[in-house]
Amino acid sequence: MRTKTEATPHSAKTPEFYRIYRIEQATDVVRSIATGTDRAQKVAFKAAGEPFAQMFDGTEQLISITSVPFYTRQVFLPNGGTQ
Numbered sequence: 001m002r003t004k005t006e007a008t009p010h011s012a013k014t015p016e017f018y019r020i021y022r023i024e025q026a027t028d029v030v031r032s033i034a035t036g037t038d039r040a041q042k043v044a045f046k047a048a049g050e051p052f053a054q055m056f057d058g059t060e061q062l063i064s065i066t067s068v069p070f071y072t073r074q075v076f077l078p079n080g081g082t083q
C-alpha cells in the first residue's frame with residue numbers, strides 16, 4: 001500500500017511557529033494473523049539484554065510483519081520562517 005500524508009506540528013513554546021511535513025511511504029504486509037497473510041519463508045526473532053528481559057518472557061506471539069520498502073519526508077518552513 002502506498003500512502004501520502006501532510007502534518008503541520010506547531011511549537012509548544014511559540015505556537016505561531018510550525019513546520020510542514022510531507023510524507024510518502026509504501027508498506028507491505030508480509031505476515032498477518034488478522035488477515036491470514038503469510039508470505040514469509042522463514043522468521044527469527046531474538047530479544048537479548050536486560051531492558052528486553054523485562055518485556056519479553058518467551059510467551060509472546062508474532063502477530064504481524066510489515067515491510068516499509070521506502071519512506072520519504074520533506075520538511076518546509078512556511079513563509080520563509082526560521083527556527
